[in-house]
Amino acid sequence: MKRFWCLFFMIWPVLALYVCWIAPQMGWWFPFNGPTGMKAASPLGERIDDLFYMILYITTATFVGTQIALGYVLFKGAAATDEGNTEKAWYSHGSHNLEVIWTIVPACVLLFIALYQMDVWAQYRVKDSFPSETKQGAIAEVTARQFEWRIRYPGLGPDGKPLPLMPEPQPTDLYTVNDLHAVVGKAVMIILETQDVQHSFFLPELRVKQDAVPGLDIPVWFKASKSGDYTLLCAELCGWGHYKMKARMVAETEDKYLEFLQKLTKSQNYDGVPETPAEGAPVASAAE
């Protein structure tokens, strides 16, 4: 029976490793429905994935090592009580050298892991390290509320280009709900706010997450590497409808983006009098 238990404790790590091994093929890995498949849809996201894999390799090696060590001592300890084996257990209070080794080696590995992460974090969150494209200002203000995302874009100027986004709402501003548009292949910045409780702006395919904190305006930047529709959802418990703060982030070319803003302007300025009876229904869902 004791060997059964030794085996029992060795089977589960093998199973765990196997499940992790087949996970990507089974779809139990990074989200794969987006335009870029399982690959992160932003350059920073790819770097985050690289860091994830680096930690995964280090921890897997440690996991395998410790489980093998555990298995070894278990089988050996089980054999020590076999019939006819009367020898006492090894009387040892430890080993100073081993303690030093297994303190210093993990310390170095852990410190390396920590320091190696700094760069990506700085790029993501420290404003001085943001990409230069974001210095032109935010493209939209995203306001979370129970249970939707309200997005305020600056209106289009006379030259057909978007005006700068003002901190306070302007008469020319354009509004959408649950529909964030951004230019593909370009780092764009949004200002994240919340109207009520705390929410979190989560773009899983781009590996972007930032809480929207009441009373704070938080700049968030991201860069979609391929055009298409991406998932946007809330990652911080915000009430009973937390699960249904479903929205999309559309990454599109500059032309399409401007076209979208023009359409939005048109539908928002729509005064109820159709120019031609056939068309003129609002194109985008406008709020307020």
Next chain:
Amino acid sequence: MSTVDPAIVTTGGHGHADDHGHGHGHHGSFISTYVFSTDHKMIGKQFLITTLLMLMVGGALALGVRWQLAFRWEAMPIFGQLFPAQGGQIPPEFYTMLVTMHASVMIFLVIIPILAGAFGNFLIPLMIGADDMAFPILNMLSYWFMWPAIFCFGMSFLQAGYGAAGGWTSYPLLSALPEAAPGSGSAQTWWLFGLTFVGFSSMMGSINYMTTIINMRAPGMTLFRMPLTIWAMFITAILQSFALPVLTAAGFMLVADRMLGTCFFIPSGIVVNDTDPTVGGGQPLLWQHLFWFYSHPAVYIMLLPAMGMVSDMLACMSRKPIFGYKPMVYSMAAIAGLGFIVWGHHMFTSGMNPALGMTFMVSTVMIALPSAVKVFNWIGTMWGGRLVFNTVMLNCIAFVSMFIVGGLSGIFMAAVPVDIYIHDTYFIVAHFHYVLFGATLFGCFAGIVFWFPKMYGRLMNEKLGKLHFFLTFIGFNGTFFPMHLLGVSGMPRRYADPYLHPYLEHLLPMNQFMTCCAILMGFSQFILLFNFFYSRKFGPKCGRNPWNANGLEWTAPSPPGHGNFESVPICHRGPYEYSDPKHSEDFWLQTDPPAKRGDGPATVAAH
């Protein structure tokens, strides 16, 4: 020896078990023996039984959560009868309540009180050779302050919204503005009062433990001859007493925000559910800082005692001294010390100053180091031992094996950039369940079986114990291991219906599998309860030292009478002198006088 107590808490006793029979002549009434007892052993047992019952409550709440994730919006059998919604369905506001109350019950009414309250109370005086705690009445109060807490949490269920639903972290403004959610009204207020009472209870316990351990050790029980359980309890008590006031203060601030119109956490201009804008001036991030300043150390409060207990049991069941006694003590102290400067890793995505993210990352990653040292030492303890594969040992090995997973998955979240993605996904849910259930609860299961003979003078059933372990272990891994994968798939936590989002749709079958495992795990706990209550009455009687262990508690009668020891025990050596070649037996009680000059006090448990 006296007969085994017919009842512990309130029911069915009739006084004959007062006779503890070894000369102390202590005769109390039923009330003073079983209800308002000042005996640390009775208080420990009261805590143990209360927390085991709460474990079932928390487990039932968890099964509600799992049901919804597997069979969303379908009527839940059995438990569904208790639900207010029609036909036993789980509406989303009820789901967030389940999530919140599951965590609250498990953390505040199970894990913290079972470790400090049950095992701390029962073991500290016995293991250091004291006759009772330093402040027995305070000790009694620490148990009885649990009941107002249970009452308040219970009242929370009866309010609008059927319970607090702001998460166990209760982040404002969801928890600060009553209009924010159905459960944010009086349910949240009751919840906060409950939390405060739990705090009182823990604080009374902590002061008692510290005082007792410092002042009441038996002659010869130097600090470095204390069992690691006692070290762990000591360090935990220190952690608790330093961190808890912050949470209590924060709780009062939140109550004031809710009831007295203050604005500690409420900024201006917030409109919730079309109410008037708030006046404000406060900052919700302040709550997060205060909350995690307590609740991160609390994670170690929920782990360190189990680490200590497992160290003791592993050494005993390996028939070997603990490997690296002093490194074990120092690493626990390091975990406790570092535990105070890592709270910000819960807030990487919160919008706090990004420079803090970097400093908190370094301290957080470094806290993995003492944890790693402990794991290596546990494996070292088993290395070359004569392992006894009984229920105690199996649960202890599971503790080590599961703690490795929980520790390693922590590194992913400690790394800030990776945390951006996996923060608030099921990855974190997997991580803390591996630590709190996989490590702590398996440690507690081992502890229950190990010290049960000392509590009741009888052994627990070994077959049932192994069956319970087997089913729990399989159910546990089947439930929680796939959560890592859900996390990597980007499934956010606390979602009543994740499959609303197309990129999560394909995870439904996996969630159904996990729910089946959770049901298996939940129902296996009845085996533990049955074994516990059955063995208390019908288990085989045992002597003082059924495990051939070394600690002082094994020199007392089983169960010990009032005052614990017949005479003051004198401690001659460390607690881990197993298989000493100089000694004929493979264990050497701490109280055994040294055979000849020189091999007594010199052979302390470490070098």
